Amino acid sequence: MKIISINAGSSSLKFSLFNMDDESVIASGLFERIGIEGSGYTIKYNGEKVEQEVELVTHADAVRILLEKLIDLNIIGSLEEIDGVGHRLVHGKDKYSSSVVITDEVIADLENFKDFAPLHNPANILGIQAFREVLPDVLMVGVFDTAFHQTMEATSYLYPVPYSWYKDHGVRKYGFHGTSHRYIASTTAKLLNKENFRLISCHIGNGGSISAVLDGKCIDTSMGLTPLAGIMMGTRSGDVDPSIITYVMEKEGKNASEVIDDLNKRSGLLGLSEYSHDMRDVLARADEGDENCILARDKYVRSIVNYIGQYYLLLGGVDVIVFTAGVGENSIPIRQLVCEKLLPLGVKIDLDKNNIRGEITKISTAESKVEVYVIPTDEELMIARDTVSLIENR
Numbered sequence: 392m393k394i395i396s397i398n399a400g401s402s403s404l405k406f407s408l409f410n411m412d413d414e415s416v417i418a419s420g421l422f423e424r425i426g427i428e429g430s431g432y433t434i435k436y437n438g439e440k441v442e443q444e445v446e447l448v449t450h451a452d453a454v455r456i457l458l459e460k461l462i463d464l465n466i467i468g469s470l471e472e473i474d475g476v477g478h479r480l481v482h483g484k485d486k487y488s489s490s491v492v493i494t495d496e497v498i499a500d501l502e503n504f505k506d507f508a509p510l511h512n513p514a515n516i517l518g519i520q521a522f523r524e525v526l527p528d529v530l531m532v533g534v535f536d537t538a539f540h541q542t543m544e545a546t547s548y549l550y551p552v553p554y555s556w557y558k559d560h561g562v563r564k565y566g567f568h569g570t571s572h573r574y575i576a577s578t579t580a581k582l583l584n585k586e587n588f589r590l591i592s593c594h595i596g597n598g599g600s601i602s603a604v605l606d607g608k609c610i611d612t613s614m615g616l617t618p619l620a621g622i623m624m625g626t627r628s629g630d631v632d633p634s635i636i637t638y639v640m641e642k643e644g645k646n647a648s649e650v651i652d653d654l655n656k657r658s659g660l661l662g663l664s665e666y667s668h669d670m671r672d673v674l675a676r677a678d679e680g681d682e683n684c685i686l687a688r689d690k691y692v693r694s695i696v697n698y699i700g701q702y703y704l705l706l707g708g709v710d711v712i713v714f715t716a717g718v719g720e721n722s723i724p725i726r727q728l729v730c731e732k733l734l735p736l737g738v739k740i741d742l743d744k745n746n747i748r749g750e751i752t753k754i755s756t757a758e759s760k761v762e763v764y765v766i767p768t769d770e771e772l773m774i775a776r777d778t779v780s781l782i783e784n785r
C-alpha cells in the first residue's frame with residue numbers, strides 16, 4: 392500500500408511517500424514559498440535529490456506538480472498507486488481524540504477551531520482542498536496534533552481561572568506534538584516489549600514539549616491552550632508569569648499581540664542568548680565562555696528538568712525517559728546536562744552510549760533506576776500508519 396503523509400503550512404507543503412508494506416520511504420520533499428516570489432520544490436528519492444524553482448501560486452499548484460513529478464521521475468507508475476493521503480492537522484480541540492477520515496464536517500471543524508491555531512488550521516485546510524481537487528477519489532485521513540492528549544483528566548487540562556472561560560470559550564490545555572509523543576510511546580512499548588509502564592517523553596526541538604504517559608495514555612503535557620506554554624524553546628518563552636504581558640505593554644508601548652509575538656518569536660534561547668535560537672550555535676558560544684549563551688543553555692536545561700521532576704511525581708515514579716526531536720536526538724551535551732540533574736531520581740547515563748546522534752539507543756547504565764533512550768521521532772510514519780488503519784477498517 393502506498394500512502395502520502397502531508398504537513399501543510401501557510402506557505403509550504405512537506406510530503407513523504409511511504410511503501411507501507413515495509414514502512415519504507417519511497418520519496419520525500421518540500422514545496423516552499425507557496426504564493427511568495429522564489430517558490431520551488433525539493434524531492435528526494437532513491438539517494439537522489441531534485442531541486443527546482445517553479446511558480447507555485449497556490450497549494451493546489453504544489454500538489455499538482457508533486458503528483459506529476461512522482462510520475463515523471465518514475466517514482467510511481469500512475470496515480471492509481473496512491474492508496475491514501477494522511478494530513479497532519481494541528482488543532483482538533485476536544486472533539487477529536489483519534490485520527491479520522493476527512494469529511495466536510497472535519498474541514499468545517501478546522502475552520503471553526505481556527506482561533507486556536509490561526510496559522511496552522513487554515514493551512515491544513517488548504518492542503519486538504521488541494522488534494523481533493525487533484526485526487527478526488529483517494530481516501531484522506533486527518534491526524535491531529537492535539538488528539539493524543541485528550542486522555543488528560545480535568546486536573547491536568549483545566550487552568551485555575553474562572554470556569555466560565557472553559558465552558559464558554561474552551562480555555563483549557565490541549566497540548567501539541569501529540570503524534571510524536573504517541574509514536575514515542577508506541578516505539579518504546581515495542582522496544583520494552585510491554586504495554587504498562589511510566590514514560591516521560593521529551594520532544595525537544597525548536598518547539599518542544601514534554602508528556603507524562605501512563606500505560607500508553609497521556610496524563611499531562613507541557614504545552615497548553617497554544618504551543619507557547621511549557622518548557623523554554625528556541626524562540627518561545629514557555630511558561631511565564633502572565634502579568635509580564637501588561638507590564639511590558641505599558642513599558643514598551645506595545646499592544647497585547649505584539650508582546651505575545653515577542654514571547655513566541657524573540658524569547659527562549661534566542662531571547663536569553665541575544666544570539667541564536669539554534670541550540671548548536673548557543674552551545675558553541677557557551678563553550679567559548681559567552682555568558683548569555685551559558686545562561687540560555689542552563690535555563691533551558693533547568694526548564695526541562697523541572698517538568699521531568701513534576702511528571703515523575705505525577706506518574707508516581709518513572710520507568711523510562713525518552714529524548715526525541717532535533718535537540719533530543721542530536722544534542723549530546725544537552726542530554727548529558729539534563730540527565731546529570733536527574734541523579735536524585737536514580738538516573739545514570741553512560742557517556743559513551745550517549746555519544747550518538749539520531750539513532751535508537753539506550754543511553755542509561757545497567758544500574759540506572761530509570762531507563763533512558765534516544766528515539767528519533769517519525770510523525771510522518773505515524774500519519775501513514777493511521778491512514779492505513781482507517782483504510783483497512785472502512
Ligand code: ADP
Pocket residue numbers: 595596597598599625668669670671716717718721722723748
Ligand atoms: P522543529 O520544532 O522545527 O521541528 P527540530 O525538531 O527539527 O525542530 O529541531 C531543530 C533544532 O534542533 C535546531 O534548532 C537545533 O537547535 C537542534 N539541533 C539539531 N541538530 C543539533 C545538534 N547536532 N546539536 C544540538 N542541537 C541540534
